[in-house]
Amino acid sequence: MKRVYTHGNRAIAEAALVAGLKFYAGYPITPTSDIMEYLAEKLPEYGGVMMQFEDELASINAIVGASWAGAKAMTATSGPGFSLMAEGLGLAVITETPIVIAYVMRAGPSTGVPTKSTQADIYQARFVSHGDYIIPVLAPWSVQEAFDLTIKAFNIAEYLRTPVILLSDATLAHLWESAVFRDRGEVEIIDRKKPKVPPEKYKPYEPEEDGIAPMAVFGEGYKVLVESLTHDERGFYIQDTMVQRRMVQRIVGKIIKNIDRVFEYETHYMDNARHAIVSYGTSARSSLAVVRDLREKGIDIGMVRLKTIWPIDEGSLRKTLSGVEKIFVVENNMGKLVWDIQRIMHDKEVIPVSIIDLDLPSPNEILEVINEWL
Amino acid sequence: MALIEKTKVELGKAHPLDKYLRIERIPTLWCPGCGLGVSLAALLKAIDRRVKEGVLDPKKIVFVTGIGCTARTSFYVGFDAAHTLHGRAVAFATGAKLANPKLELIVLGGDGDIAGIGGNHLIHAARRNMDLLVIMNTNFIYAMTGGQLAPTTPPGLYTTTTPQGSREKPMNVIKLLAAFEVNYVARGSSIYPQLLEQYYYKALGMRGFRFIEVVSTCPEVFGRHIGYRDPVTLYDELKKRVKVKTKPSIEESSLDWDRGIIIGEYIVNDYPGYIELIMGGKK
Ligand SMILES: Cc1ncc(C[n+]2csc(CCOP(=O)(O)OP(=O)(O)O)c2C)c(N)n1
Ligand code: SF4
Numbered sequence: 001m002k003r004v005y006t007h008g009n010r011a012i013a014e015a016a017l018v019a020g021l022k023f024y025a026g027y028p029i030t031p032t033s034d035i036m037e038y039l040a041e042k043l044p045e046y047g048g049v050m051m052q053f054e055d056e057l058a059s060i061n062a063i064v065g066a067s068w069a070g071a072k073a074m075t076a077t078s079g080p081g082f083s084l085m086a087e088g089l090g091l092a093v094i095t096e097t098p099i100v101i102a103y104v105m106r107a108g109p110s111t112g113v114p115t116k117s118t119q120a121d122i123y124q125a126r127f128v129s130h131g132d133y134i135i136p137v138l139a140p141w142s143v144q145e146a147f148d149l150t151i152k153a154f155n156i157a158e159y160l161r162t163p164v165i166l167l168s169d170a171t172l173a174h175l176w177e178s179a180v181f182r183d184r185g186e187v188e189i190i191d192r193k194k195p196k197v198p199p200e201k202y203k204p205y206e207p208e209e210d211g212i213a214p215m216a217v218f219g220e221g222y223k224v225l226v227e228s229l230t231h232d233e234r235g236f237y238i239q240d241t242m243v244q245r246r247m248v249q250r251i252v253g254k255i256i257k258n259i260d261r262v263f264e265y266e267t268h269y270m271d272n273a274r275h276a277i278v279s280y281g282t283s284a285r286s287s288l289a290v291v292r293d294l295r296e297k298g299i300d301i302g303m304v305r306l307k308t309i310w311p312i313d314e315g316s317l318r319k320t321l322s323g324v325e326k327i328f329v330v331e332n333n334m335g336k337l338v339w340d341i342q343r344i345m346h347d348k349e350v351i352p353v354s355i356i357d358l359d360l361p362s363p364n365e366i367l368e369v370i371n372e373w374l
Numbered sequence: 375m376a377l378i379e380k381t382k383v384e385l386g387k388a389h390p391l392d393k394y395l396r397i398e399r400i401p402t403l404w405c406p407g408c409g410l411g412v413s414l415a416a417l418l419k420a421i422d423r424r425v426k427e428g429v430l431d432p433k434k435i436v437f438v439t440g441i442g443c444t445a446r447t448s449f450y451v452g453f454d455a456a457h458t459l460h461g462r463a464v465a466f467a468t469g470a471k472l473a474n475p476k477l478e479l480i481v482l483g484g485d486g487d488i489a490g491i492g493g494n495h496l497i498h499a500a501r502r503n504m505d506l507l508v509i510m511n512t513n514f515i516y517a518m519t520g521g522q523l524a525p526t527t528p529p530g531l532y533t534t535t536t537p538q539g540s541r542e543k544p545m546n547v548i549k550l551l552a553a554f555e556v557n558y559v560a561r562g563s564s565i566y567p568q569l570l571e572q573y574y575y576k577a578l579g580m581r582g583f584r585f586i587e588v589v590s591t592c593p594e595v596f597g598r599h600i601g602y603r604d605p606v607t608l609y610d611e612l613k614k615r616v617k618v619k620t621k622p623s624i625e626e627s628s629l630d631w632d633r634g635i636i637i638g639e640y641i642v643n644d645y646p647g648y649i650e651l652i653m654g655g656k657k
Contacts, residue, residue, distance in 0.1 A: 022473065023469065023472060023473045025469060049472045049473070049652065051468075051469075051472055053465065053468075053498070054494055054495065054497075054498040055494065057461075057462060057465065057494075057495075058462070058465035058468070058494075058495050058498070059465075061458065061459065061462040061465035061466045061469065062465050062466065062468050062469030062472070063469055064458075064466060064469065065438070065456070065458075065465070065466035065467060065468065065469030065470035065471075065473070066469035066470060066472060066473035067469075067473075068456065068470060069436075069469070069470040069471075069473035069474040069477060070473060070474055071473035071474070073469070073473065087459055087462075088459065088462065091458060091459055091462075095456075217474075218436045218454040218470060218474065218477055219433060219434050219436070219454065219474055219476060219477050220433070221433040222454070223396075223452060223453060223454055223455075224454050224455075225448075225455055225456075225457070226455070226456035226457065226458065227456075227457050228441070228457055228458055228459055229457065236399070236449075237449070237457075
């Protein structure tokens with residue numbers, strides 16, 4: 001355990017090392033490049049490899065390959081690079097491959113503003129690849145949480161055999177704060193399940209009771225089949241509705257079944273709150289300032305901050321928000337998470353506080369909108 | 375169906391290379407007269423020789439393919455195998471090799487897969503002298519998708535996407551790779567399986583980046599477009615064009631359907647592979 005004063009990108013890199021990262025592949029892009037620069041130096045000391053590839057297409061496919069070769073593997077990128085990773089991410093989904101992608105949002109569309117942030121990519125993070133699936137998306141709001149949630153991202157990826165996205169942004173990337181970084185042995189580290197049966201009996205996509213299939217890797221004699229086509233439990237391509245349904249059910253079901261491991265949120269001043277702000281990531285920092293400000297003025301308002309922005313445990317969120325009158329969804333984009341909250345809390349008044357700000361929505365900007373409704 | 379079941383069982387007993395196949399997935403979906411089966415048989419023989427010599431451990435062999443008729447090879451081999459994305463096999467295999475250098479990575483793909491959509495990965499794997507064996511099946515057409523223009527299509531050919539005849543020059547991947555310090559570049563053909571086996575055998579005993587182009591027959595799609603639908607005619611036509619040469623020069627490597635295609639070993643080197651460079655000598 002060490003007390004540090006550092007920034008979000010460094011926290012991600014340090015946490016990856018603690019989580020057991022052994023292979024990093026990436027292509028330089030603002031505002032993430034210092035993650036790979038740091039790992040280029042550090043990862044070899046931890047017995048791993050950092051490789052700069054020719055593009056993001058290669059990077060994502062290389063980490064899927066590395067994961068099947070037994071390594072905990074990750075990449076980091078921002079919007080333009082993540083767009084290029086769309087197909088490779090789907091490969092990780094259908095082959096149930098544990099990988100972690102640190103997605104540090106910058107302003108878009110297209111090249112946008114490379115050094116500045118918004119939260120415009122929350123749907124791209126969830127749904128960039130084609131087909132049916134659920135990919136967990138975790139959104140830290142502080143340097144401490146960038147560290148903690150990166151470890152969680154690796155743990156979920158390994159436990160559920162799934163890609164996981166750590167969704168940070170350009171603000172957090174280079175925001176300096178103090179934090180506590182724990183070492184191995186001080187945090188729970190999860191490794192993927194290994195097969196308990198001999199190779200003749202092993203099926204790479206046959207789930208056990210928890211919904212998750214043990215993962216043999218290359219070089220162990222299991223003759224694994226990594227298959228990008230729709231496949232049965234053996235990994236054989238089968239063009240059949242029942243097989244398609246079973247496969248999608250497995251990919252989606254394992255996440256839903258283990259939603260308690262995936263979904264996380266925290267509340268501030270929510271006891272007997274009359275109104276609530278729902279926010280996530282860096283805009284929740286300004287939101288909390290707003291809550292405190294309004295509380296001082298005698299308004300009973302609280303905040304629910306999602307750490308996991310996908311999938312959302314709707315029942316638990318409903319319960320938490322059931323007592324409030326008005327819900328304000330604060331985010332740094334044209335209004336996106338608000339669609340979810342309006343659906344989940346359809347019997348409540350849900351008001352978008354969508355503020356596009358290249359730095360961070362300021363408390364005053366947020367207050368201006370909220371004051372109109374109070 | 376009953377007949378196929380029976381054939382499967384007998385096949386299982388019959389052939390010494392069956393141990394390297396997923397017999398339950400045979401017969402393959404490849405068309406009669408397709409060169410892919412011939413090429414695979416040559417590869418498996420070469421692997422068998424290297425296994426018997428103790429150079430290769432079958433448990434450590436991994437086939438990585440993209441998408442296409444050629445890429446279907448990973449369905450059939452009895453090794454660890456990955457049937458990945460169109461164009462991305464080289465990148466996937468590079469990741470696997472770097473994560474576990476003890477693995478022997480064999481990448482297979484069509485010329486579209488390897489040199490078209492995947493061309494950038496090919497170039498950079500060659501530039502790094504990455505420890506991979508990459509096998510490209512040149513059948514002059516996009517076969518799996520039904521006959522579109524490929525990077526290797528002969529000029530003037532009518533394909534489904536060049537109804538006026540192709541106006542593009544075919545890609546000479548041998549010459550492209552000669553720009554880099556790679557360890558092995560050969561061109562073989564399914565017309566000469568014994569030679570092909572020699573190239574595979576040699577490459578499987580080497581380090582660094584190794585590339586073998588296999589000039590092959592696709593009677594079903596290419597044959598149809600060029601007017602030699604009958605597999606035997608296409609085979610004969612290709613045989614007329616393929617010329618064997620020991621130590622051909624890069625200048626002779628052009629992929630010229632009209633004037634002939636020279637097969638042979640174009641580049642043989644023994645530079646340290648990427649893995650050795652980063653791991654300080656341990657492979
Ligand atoms: C990203 C992407 N684009 C297009 C395709 C469709 N596609 C599948 S195989 C193929 C080309 C097949 O030709 P080649 O790679 O030469 O292999 P062959 O079938 O001739 O062995 C194409 C375009 C795809 N699967 N993925
Ligand atoms: S379409 Fe061509 S390449 Fe594909 S299996 Fe048939 S003959 Fe072979």
